[in-house]
Amino acid sequence: MKAYEVIYQSIENSILRGEFLPGDYLPSENQYVKLFKVSRDTIRKALNLLMTNGYIQKIHGKGSLVLKREQLRFPISGLTSYKELQNAYGYQSITNVIFLEKIIIDKELESLTGFSVGEQAWKMIRTREIDKQKIILDTDYLLCRFIPTLTKEIGEDSIYKYIEKDLNLQISFAEKEIRVVKLNQEEKQYLDLNPQDTNIVSIQSRVFLANAEQFQYTDSRHRVDKFLFYDFARRNPSTI
Amino acid sequence: MKAYEVIYQSIENSILRGEFLPGDYLPSENQYVKLFKVSRDTIRKALNLLMTNGYIQKIHGKGSLVLKREQLRFPISGLTSYKELQNAYGYQSITNVIFLEKIIIDKELESLTGFSVGEQAWKMIRTREIDKQKIILDTDYLLCRFIPTLTKEIGEDSIYKYIEKDLNLQISFAEKEIRVVKLNQEEKQYLDLNPQDTNIVSIQSRVFLANAEQFQYTDSRHRVDKFLFYDFARRNPSTI
DNA sequence: CAGTGGTCTAGACCACCAT
DNA sequence: TGGTGGTCTAGACCACTGA
CATH class of the missing domain: 3.40.1410.10 (Chorismate lyase-like)
Incomplete structure (x- = not known):
């Protein structure tokens, strides 16, 4: 399993578990670098995945804001069976x-x-x-x-x-x-x-x-x- | 204008002008590195943008394949006014x-x-x-x-x-x-x-x-x- | 000002594909 | 085997935010 996928899932889970609530900011990229002991680029890949999937919005100069995600939807969206x-x-x-x-x-x-x-x-x-x-x-x-x-x-x-x-x-x-x-x-x-x-x-x-x-x-x-x-x-x- | 945006538009234009047809492969990342005199990462950003926008499909070990793009569609898709x-x-x-x-x-x-x-x-x-x-x-x-x-x-x-x-x-x-x-x-x-x-x-x-x-x-x-x-x-x- | 994310570099190694 | 794209690193500099 690729490093950024592992990190993606780890952060995704922490959001789904409610460790971070909508409106919270995730730890900064540099904090994640220390936490996961990988390069900043690898952290950024994981965070960008979270962003395209609608979990967070990165805000320049501030951090990664956790978004509200509506539940109980039936998305034909994306490519899901x-x-x-x-x-x-x-x-x-x-x-x-x-x-x-x-x-x-x-x-x-x-x-x-x-x-x-x-x-x-x-x-x-x-x-x-x-x-x-x-x-x-x-x-x-x-x-x-x-x-x-x-x-x-x-x-x-x-x-x-x-x-x-x-x-x-x-x-x-x-x-x-x-x-x-x-x-x-x-x-x-x-x-x-x-x-x-x-x-x-x-x-x-x-x-x-x-x-x-x-x-x-x-x-x-x-x-x-x-x-x-x-x-x-x-x-x-x-x-x- | 950011480097990868300039490169994205340059390649997009060459596809739209018909320099590369569906089924063709684009020049390799390393060739583009020499051509545009930037790092490979910058080229990859431009190519990834072309990929998310449906212009190309990167194929591991082969290259970047130009895709058919249907014309004359009315996409409410994405976020376009x-x-x-x-x-x-x-x-x-x-x-x-x-x-x-x-x-x-x-x-x-x-x-x-x-x-x-x-x-x-x-x-x-x-x-x-x-x-x-x-x-x-x-x-x-x-x-x-x-x-x-x-x-x-x-x-x-x-x-x-x-x-x-x-x-x-x-x-x-x-x-x-x-x-x-x-x-x-x-x-x-x-x-x-x-x-x-x-x-x-x-x-x-x-x-x-x-x-x-x-x-x-x-x-x-x-x-x-x-x-x-x-x-x-x-x-x-x-x-x- | 210090801390954040955004861009860019140069280099390394790997996995895949063709020959 | 050589060329391709995929991953990862370490470091630099910039632009934006808030105190």
Whole structure:
């Protein structure tokens, strides 16, 4: 484990444990240098990570201010898998795989998914049930080149865990688009909708590995009244 | 201007000019060290900025790969003002201020905006017209403590430009929530809606300065069929 | 003024990739 | 094996803050 990651987690934990409250200042960089017996640069890497993740705001000449972080949110933000979110927030939830097959990318799928014509891919459709209501319908395309085997069990647990832990692939970045679209027949069939619903939220993502190759395309459809996207953004990515 | 910012812009421009195409590798860090006559750390800061902004993907042992960047998107992503987006994408658009008054934050507004009871704030309501259709309704609350004067003209140009250039305040970060809500009377009155519309997209943001003080709360409401949120996200904020 | 974070340097060693 | 990016160090100087 890298030094700055260890230090990041140590400081993150001390914030989560409430050792530092919102409005408090963390020890200065030089104090942390003495405490962890590393160079100032290593401390700064850890603090910059805390900053991009919204834990602190560094203020020039003053120090690292601990921020309020709202709890109990359901962020589709960043790049986090459904299962991770479920664990982090402790929601009761069930995933059901209702379709799983190998397909070949054709012209139409190419422009949708970003994969090349002729590539083999897994197509998987899943419902997500929270509080006994099916409110999310996910359609995934995963390249067989990277994910040679895929089962119903993996789909109902966590694909990301499988890819990172078992296949040892490094998920790196994603492009995402969120829009509101008209309900279609499939959603009416598989989801528990409100009678007055005519729209649904669609989140389309293309997900890439560390070598910049795309391995996944997903369209995740959420019942409009259950959808909430939370984002923490910095204006000038001061993450230097 | 800081060295790494100059280098960032220089490389960004060479990508935008098409000197490096998607799939190409940039010169190595050591080559850039010689080219710009700075330390490797300074080059790395510039490259990391390009990476968080989605221009490149660094690949260990290989180099910095130039990524495809989709054009003609309308990202509410990150922290960018409407006017900046409009300039960047060249949309024809008109902003109309339909309400501007000083108000006092009461109990109800406190929980909505995050400001303290008793604070003075500007309340401003604006419509955004694109292609002769009013499709966005913005409601802003701006603390008078930071923005002592506010006019219709500033509201119809760019508040962010005014705050950063004229008032010399540094906008730093924001929390944002996106949801789909039921249309209300105000939106029906001021926006050009489709007859079948029952919902509207609401983007609530709290915006903070570099000293971590909140100066703005905004609820930006978009006609569902015109709403698109584009996001570029990295899994392990490798922005180190 | 002393203490803080922000920038920049020069150098070291490691891990990864291609050949 | 040589080149690439990733981590870490030790030190310098600057800019900002508050007393």
